[in-house]
Every structure is written in C-alpha cells, then in structure tokens.
Amino acid sequence: MTDVGIVGAGAGAAAAAFVIDRTVPDADVTVVEKSGGLCGRAATRRHEDLTYDYGANYLKSDDDRVVELITETLDDEGLVDASEPVYTFDADGAVSPGRDADEHKWSYRRGLTQIAKRLFGRTDATVHRRTRVETVRRVDGTGATDGDDAAEDGRWELDDADGATHGPFDALLMNPPAPQTADLLRTAEWDDPLRETLVEAVGAVEYGSVWTAVLHYPFALDVPYYALVNTDKEHAVGWISREECKAGHVPDGETLLIVQASDAWSAAHYDDDPAENVAALAEHTADILDDERLADPAWTDHQGWRYALPEGGVDAGPIDSARDAGLYLLGDWVAGEGRLHAALANGLDVGERVAYGI
Template sequence: MTRIGVVGAGAAAAAATYVLDGAVPSAEVTVLEKSRGVCGRAATRRRGDVTYDYGANYVKSDDDRVVELLTETLDSEGLVDASEPIYTFDAEGSVSEGRDADDHKWSYRAGLTQIAKRLLGETGATVENSTRAETLVRDGDQWRVVDTDGGEWGPFDALLLNPPAPQSAELLRDAEWESEARRDLAEAAEAVPYRTIWTAVLGYEFELDRPYYALVNPDRDHQIGWIAREECKAGHVPDGESVLVVQANPEWSVERYDDDPAENVAELADLSADVLGDERLADPEWTDHQGWRYALPDEGVRRGAVDGVADADLYPLGDWVAGEARLHAALRNGLDTSERVAYALE
C-alpha cells in the first residue's frame, strides 16, 4: 500500500487527491485540514435561503483542462454562470465599462465549496477536519505529521503541502528534517508577497438593478477593491433581495484588520453606497464579514525551490506555486502536481 498525506484541503489539494485516487490505485490518501470545511478561500456560507461565496468569487474558464474537469469530468448539475459583465471604478468611485468580462464566471447553486466537495467525494480519501498540522517529520524516506493536539499521522510515502506560502514556510522552518532543500524552500515561500483582504457581506431586502455582476478598482486607489452582486448567481439569492460581497483594498485591510468588525462593516457599507450611487446600501438588513490575512499571492514561488524538495517526496501546491492568484490556476496546479507525484511513486 502507498500512503499519501495532504496538508490542507484547498482547491489544489482536492484536485490532486482526485487524480491520485485514480492514478495510484494502491494509494491511501489522508487529508489534514485545520478548518471544519474544505476548499480553502473558495468559501461558501448560507443564511436562510441565501448562499454566498465570500472568498474567491468564481472560477474563470481560462484553462481547458479545468473547464473539462468542471463541465465534463465532474457532475455539472448545479453549475451556474454569472453572465453579467465586470465594470471598473476609479479613486473617486466613478463607474465605467472599462474591463471586458471573463468568458465564464462559474460557481454552483450551493456555492464554490462544491468544487472540493465533489472532487473529494469521488475518492476514497480520508479527510480529517479541525486538524492543524504543526510539525513535519522526515523519518528515513517517509513523512509523519504531528498536529497541534499531539496527534501523529503517517507514515506517508509522499506529502503534499497546500497551505498559503507564509504558513507553508512556517511548517518548513520548524520541520524535523535536516536538508538544504528544506531551508531553500522555506526562504522562497516566505518571500512570496501576499495581499490581505478584509471582506464584508451586505444583505438587503430589495432588488438592486445594475447592468454588471461586479465592480473592480484596477488601480487599487480606492478603499474598496471589489464589489460583487451575489444575486447574479442563480440560486444564491431569493427574488426581491440583493447581497453584496465587498472586498476592501489591501492597504485598508491591513490597517483595519484587527479593528471592531461592526465598524469595518459599517464603513464598507457607506463606501459601497457611494460607489453604487444608492444611499439605501449604507443600511443593510444583515451583514457578515471575514478577514483573509493571506488572501492572494502577488507572485509565485521560485520554481527551483519547489523542484528541490521533490527528491524527498515533498510537493507544495496551490496558487502560490502556480504563480497566479486565481482559483482555476490552483486547480490546474493540483492536477499537474498530482501527476508528478504519481509518476515519482511508480
């Protein structure tokens, strides 16, 4: 039997687990996930009849293999497309049609977490939620993982590492593994720059009539970076209601990250009302919020540092390895990485 460990249950890890389950029939895959859910920043919450994606907003159709995965390989029931375009706004909040919309902006009626749920559900993998990896241990030619409660997992013949680069760097620095390759990857991962994003979700009991799905501030010179209308995704918001997912820009997010959430939400609601030109939006019926300290990598990790640990059967994966802060890029990286793992294990 081949035993494979996966730290983190993000989109890349889910895609990799899906491929390995078929490509290595003898594999027993164990996924250790610190949270109670799966799919990382492609996160979904529900509030009564409302469903909203409050991290990543959708999957672009920019990769043929990912398109095939979502529309043909996996069950596509419930796959929805926000067909309205994406407009832009500037530092003064003036809106224009300044950006072409992506060809497809996919989610699911039940939200983006369906991606990982469907991928993992097709496998025989064991997913251990609420299990935070603390120490990676290299024993001879195998791996063990010790969690924060002292539990031990493994031994594993290969280990996939899916947390954001800063958290992966911390695991690598503290790993019980004397290796120059480990130190090199830890330094390279630590050097990956990340954007912090603080998000407010604003719910209203009235319809918001606009010709666009979302607004983006491409120059990053407004306190808000992104406003999306969740009602543009079929099945997410009941008729007659509106839900905005509002992402503050990175500078505002860092400055206000630990401030009172209610005050942050109120300020983002006021700013959204100003950008959308509707004073009603300053007074939502209900709200939610989430801080993403490591939301989006602005660069990819140095490729040589990633390749350097493969001889020890350690495989980082995710958008920070792909070098593009997009959900489709993370999925594709998971597919590609798992094929490298399968080939090495053969």
C-alpha cells in the same frame, strides 16, 4: 508509492487527491485540514435562504483542463454562470463599463465549496477536519528521524495539535498559503540543507490581505453588471459583486453584496472592530453605487483573509528539488497566480507528478 499525506484541503489539494486516486487505485490518501471547511479561500456560507461565496467569487474558464474537469469529468449539475459583465470604478468612485470578458464566471447553486466537495467525494481519501498540523517530520523506514541516519528513501509524518501522529507517508503534499507552509517547514524535523533553501524561497512570497463585508438588502438593485472592480487600486474598496446574479443564491427581489476592501485598507483595518469595518465598507458601497440605501444593510456578515492573494510567484528550483524527497508544494502561490483556476490546474499537475513519480 501507496501512502500520501496532504496538509490543507484547498482546491489544489482536492484536485491532486482526485488525480492520485484515479491514477493509483491502491493509494491511501490522508488529508489534514485545520478548519471545518473545504476549498480554502473558495469559501461558501449559508444564512437562512441565502448562499454566498465570500472569498473567491467565481471560477474563470482560463484553463482547458480545469474547464474539462468542471464541465465534463465532474457532474455539472448545479453549475451556474454569472453572465452579467464586470464594470470598473476609479479612485473617485466613478463607475464605467469596460472590463467585460468572454470567460465564464462559474459557481454552483450551493456555492464554490462544491468544487472541493465533489473532487474529494470522488476519492477514497480520509479527510480530518479541524486538525491543525504542528510538526512535519522526516523519518526512515524504522521510524528514526532524518537526523538519525535516516535512509534516503525516508518517509514523512505529521503531528497534530491534539498529539496524534499521521503517517508515515511516501509523499507529502503541502497546500497552505506560502507563509504558513514556510512556518511548518522552518520547524520541520528534516535534517537536509534543502530545508533552509526551501524556507527562504517559500517565505519570500508576499501576500495581500482582504477584509470582506457581506451586505444584504430586502430590495433588488437595478444595475447592468455582476461586479465592479477598482482598476487603479486607489480606492478603499477593491471589489463589489452581486450574489443574486448566481442562480439559487439569493431570493428574487433581494440583494446580497460581497464587498472586498483593498489590500492597503484591509491591512490597516484588519484588527479593527468588525462592526465598524462593515459600516465603513457599506458607506463606501453606497457612495460608489450612488444609492444611500446601501449604507444601511438589513443583515451583514464579514471575514478577514490575512493571506488572501499571492503577489508573485516562487523560485521553482527549491520546490522542484524537494520532490526528490517526496515533498510537494502546491497552490495558487506555486502557480504564481492568485486565482481559483490556477490552484486547480496546479493541483492537477502535482497529482500527476506524484502518481507517475515525476
């Protein structure tokens, strides 16, 4: 196996590409990513002298292989740890200590996207950004579609929105969120009964939405925690974190809050006017932190994540069967846990399966 195609450049895809490149030196890896960035929802932006992780907030140390990857295999220069605890708040906005844990809360001085950038940077993979895949196609060795008497050892091709074709590939890895992966498989030119079974399994994965406000203030907050999480899931806000707790992200004497709305609030207001959403979340933040100054941020940003967090796993049977056709699905939703470390661990697993033909 020498030609590998990957749809999506999330953390799982980056980890898989890294393993394949190290294990199969002659592999030719091509990545097609619809956005201009890398690392999926582990996203970073910069504004003047501010750096902020506005999707996934940090990487937990919950998987030994991921810890070794981040701290030993890759260069750990610029790795930072938010050491302050995570507190909780309830439906009434009452803040309490109590959800601190021993795991690390890692990012980088230049943000979480460094994970994918460093992984891809250690490979010879070709990454096509701003390239949207429209068609997935199974072909035989002569280029015929799978429905035209294709051989069992068929390969994969991708057509993008600009009319270009990528491939053929011996193995195809698909890293988008489950609903987007299901859409691509639903219209795939792949004449195999497994396709319908796979679409049904992948399409059944439910997701929670997250609408995020980024709030900047020209003053520091005197609080003992890195973040607040709503544990009863009855508040409009689900999460508030302080980017100034990550070295290099925020100048001294300033505050930058990442405020993520709850799934219910996000779904109800997803298509509302962004300025109104930001203002509403700033008001909620001021109430929770009991600081009226927070209702009037000096500068704001925002982002909606329609497919933010998978709410369950996926039936592994069809996914395992798809590997016989050289099709591999990966991501946090395959791992069954909407966490960055889970996406990376799943990517390592998939990379090994591809490399060793498992």
